[in-house]
Structures are given as structure tokens and as C-alpha cells.
Amino acid sequence: MMRFEVSILGCNAALPTYKSFTSSQFLNIREHYCLIDCGEGCQIAVQRYQVKAFQIKDIFISHLHGDHVLGLMGLLMSFGLNQRKKKLRLYGPKGIREWVEVQMRLMNAHLSYPLEIRECDSEQSELLLDTPSFQVFSLPLAHRLACQGFLFKEKPAHPNMRKDRILELDIPFRQIPAIKAGGGFTDAEGKFWPHEELCTPPPPPRTYAYCSDTAFHPPLAELIRGVDLLYHEATFLHELLKNAKKTGHSTAKQAGEMAKLAQVKKLLIGHFSTRYQDTKALLEEAQSEFAQTAAAEEGKTYSV
Ligand SMILES: [Zn+2]
Ligand SMILES: [Zn+2]
Numbered sequence: 634m635m636r637f638e639v640s641i642l643g644c645n646a647a648l649p650t651y652k653s654f655t656s657s658q659f660l661n662i663r664e665h666y667c668l669i670d671c672g673e674g675c676q677i678a679v680q681r682y683q684v685k686a687f688q689i690k691d692i693f694i695s696h697l698h699g700d701h702v703l704g705l706m707g708l709l710m711s712f713g714l715n716q717r718k719k720k721l722r723l724y725g726p727k728g729i730r731e732w733v734e735v736q737m738r739l740m741n742a743h744l745s746y747p748l749e750i751r752e753c754d755s756e757q758s759e760l761l762l763d764t765p766s767f768q769v770f771s772l773p774l775a776h777r778l779a780c781q782g783f784l785f786k787e788k789p790a791h792p793n794m795r796k797d798r799i800l801e802l803d804i805p806f807r808q809i810p811a812i813k814a815g816g817g818f819t820d821a822e823g824k825f826w827p828h829e830e831l832c833t834p835p836p837p838p839r840t841y842a843y844c845s846d847t848a849f850h851p852p853l854a855e856l857i858r859g860v861d862l863l864y865h866e867a868t869f870l871h872e873l874l875k876n877a878k879k880t881g882h883s884t885a886k887q888a889g890e891m892a893k894l895a896q897v898k899k900l901l902i903g904h905f906s907t908r909y910q911d912t913k914a915l916l917e918e919a920q921s922e923f924a925q926t927a928a929a930e931e932g933k934t935y936s937v
Contacts, residue, residue, distance in 0.1 A: 635663040635766075637787065637839050637937040639864070642678035644903035644929040646846075646868045646882070647700050649674045653931050655700035656845060656904060658864070659684040662785055663766050667691045668708075669783060669843050675704030676711060682932045687715055691762060693769070694725035695845060696755075696780035697732060706736050709744065717746040724761050724771075726779040727752045755779035758856055766790075772856050774847035776881040782844040784857060785937075792832035802826065841937045842897075845904045848878065849887040854895040862937045863897040864929070866904035867915050885915040889922025903929035 638661050643654030655672025659679070666689045668675075679686040686708070695701050702725075712721065723729065730750045737744075753759060753771045762769040765788070772782035791813045798804065802820045804812070812818055817827045842857040845866035857863060868882035877884050883891070885902060892900035902919050905912055905928075912928035919926045927935070 634836055637662050637785075637841070638934050639669075639841060639862070639937065640682060640684055640934040641903065641929045641931050642675055642682060642684070643672050644905060644931060645672075645700070646866075646904045646906045648907050650907060654678050655703075656695075657704065658843065659686070659689075660785065660841070662787070662841075665690060665764065665767070667693060667769075667785075669693045670695055670701040670845070671704040671708055672700050673703040676707050678931070679708075687712065687717065689721070690719070691722045691724065691769075693761075693783045693843075694723070694729060695774070695782060695843070696726050696776060696778055697728055698778070698846065701846075702729075702732070706733070709733070709748065710742065712746060713742070713744045717744075720747040720749060722749045722751065722762070724751050724753060724769075724783075726755050726781065728779070753781050755781045758784075770856075772842065772844060772853060774844060774853065775850040776846045776848065780846060782842060782847070782853075784860070785841040785843075787838035787840065789838050790835035792828075792835050794832055798826070798831050804831075839937045844891075846882060848881045849883050849891065851894065854891065857895045857897065859896055859898070861898045862901060862935065863892055863895065863899070864901045864903060865891055867902035867919055868904050868906050870909075870914055870918055885918040886922055889919040889926060892919075892923040892926065898925065900926040901929050901935060902926060 640659040642657035645655050654674035656670040657672050657675040658669040660667040668689050759771050767787045770784040774780045819825050840860040842860045842863045865888040867885035867888040869877045869884045871884040871886040888902045916928040
């Protein structure tokens with residue numbers, strides 16, 4: 634099966650520390666590379682974890698808080714220093730164009746490649762990217778400023794042709810595309826074989842939802858229902874619910890509640906406050922609501 638996996642480059646809230654970075658993820662979706670958020674230190678994490686950063690085609694920024702975007706200018710400049718020629722697409726909230734352009738102008742910087750910026754409507758879900766094999770939608774979140782998550786959705790693949798049938802019935806190769814598309818086949822003796830007896834169904838399309846930063850936001854559940862992997866922020870333990878509400882964040886318990894509400898398959902929590910020395914208590918709290926939970930670990934890759 635084609636790869637669909639996410640590598641955690643950073644999952645701290647607010648501050649980088651000497652051993653860990655703020656939000657950033659490298660997504661490999663069928664060998665199409667994307668970056669989700671770009672906190673300070675992203676370039677260092679990229680080297681440390683040896684992801685193919687220079688082949689990134691699309692960058693998705695959730696919002697303009699520093700812990701999600703402060704690494705971006707450095708990365709864009711480094712692509713230029715490496716003489717990148719290929720177009721780069723950047724998606725983010727309203728204001729990201731100005732954020733980039735003002736800095737470019739003040740630095741008198743010019744990029745060696747075309748940068749295409751798309752500002753999202755952070756109030757409703759939109760289709761942002763449509764490729765032959767997958768789509769990306771925005772997910773409106775509830776935070777202190779315009780913020781959206783992202784839903785990565787594979788398109789259904791074609792069924793697989795059964796090799797034994799090709800040999801057994803001597804099916805000409807030129808007929809295979811039509812059979813894969815749903816057709817049948819009539820053999821030399823005039824017997825008709827329906828599509829179902831010639832092909833095996835394709836694997837179900839996989840989905841990944843990135844939701845950070847956000848307060849507990851019930852309308853989100855409908856948009857991410859049944860996803861294979863949900864990354865949901867879990868900044869605090871529930872004993873600090875007051876802080877979570879005040880700052881537009883979620884507790885680990887609430888992340889688990891969202892996973893349960895949306896009936897996702899797996900939950901990955903992240904965006905941990907640096908007040909916690911480790912993620913054990915956060916993980917246990919989320920698991921008390923939703924058993925299939927893991928705590929994000931920097932440098933680790935998770936299959937969708
Ligand atoms: Zn944040
Ligand atoms: Zn934020």
C-alpha cells in the first residue's frame with residue numbers, strides 16, 4: 634500500500650525547549666510531501682529527523698500564533714538558498730500573505746521559486762487542494778484568533794486485478810483498464826465473468842485530521858467523523874480546564890471526548906504545555922475517554 638504517514642517534528646505548546654520544538658509535522662501522502670505548521674526550530678528538526686523537506690510541495694499553517702509559524706520565514710529563505718525552482722503552495726489564515734510579504738519586503742528578499750499563497754476562510758470548511766489521489770479540506774476551529782485545522786483525504790483507488798484470473802482466462806492487457814473501472818470479461822468459450830470475480834476491492838481510502846489549536850469544539854465532530862487518525866491538541870490536564878477555556882485550548886480529557894464523539898479510529902494527542910515533564914498523565918487522561926490514544930513523540934512517524 635502507498636505510504637500515508639505523519640512525522641512529528643515538534644509538539645510543544647508555546648515554547649521550544651533545548652530538547653523539543655513547537656508545532657510542526659511532515660506529512661507523506663502517497664509520496665506527495667506536505668508540512669503542517671512550522672514552529673520555531675522546524676529547520677533543525679527537519680535535519681535531525683531527516684525528512685525530505687526540500688521536496689515539500691504544500692505548507693499548511695493553522696494560525697498565526699508564533700508556536701505554529703515562527704519557523705516559516707527561515708524555511709522559505711532556505712528553500713531559496715538551495716535554489717529551489719519548483720512552485721511552493723502555502724495555505725494559511727487571513728493575514729498570512731501580509732505576514733510573508735512584509736518580511737520579504739523589509740529583508741529585500743527574493744525567492745528563487747514561485748510561492749503561491751492561499752488564505753483560508755477560517756469560518757467554514759473549504760476544499761483547498763485537489764490532486765488525482767487525495768484532497769485537503771480546511772477545518773474551522775475555535776481558538777483566540779482565526780484558526781483552521783486540515784483534513785487529508787485519500788480518493789478511492791481502483792480495484793486490483795486478480796493475477797490468477799489474467800493467466801487463467803488469458804485476459805489481454807489492453808482490456809484491463811476497462812475491467813478495473815468496473816467492466817467484465819467474456820472468455821474464449823463465450824462465458825461472461827463479472828467484474829467482482831476478476832478484481833479484488835481496493836483498500837478503503839484513508840483520512841488524517843490535524844486539529845490544533847482549539848478549544849473543545851463539538852461542531853468539529855461532524856467534519857472529522859470516522860477518520861483513521863485524529864491529531865488533536867491536548868495542552869492541559871483537565872484540572873486546568875479554566876486555563877484551557879481562557880486560552881482557547883483543550884484538555885487531554887476533551888481531546889479524548891472529541892475522538893469518541895467523532896468515532897475516529899485512532900487519536901494522537903499533542904501540543905503539550907511545557908509545564909509537564911512527560912506525557913504520561915495527559916495520555917492516561919485522554920485514554921480514560923478514548924482507549925485508542927497515543928501521545929505524540931517528536932521524531933516518531935505514525936501511519937494513518
Ligand atoms: Zn499553539
Ligand atoms: Zn494558538
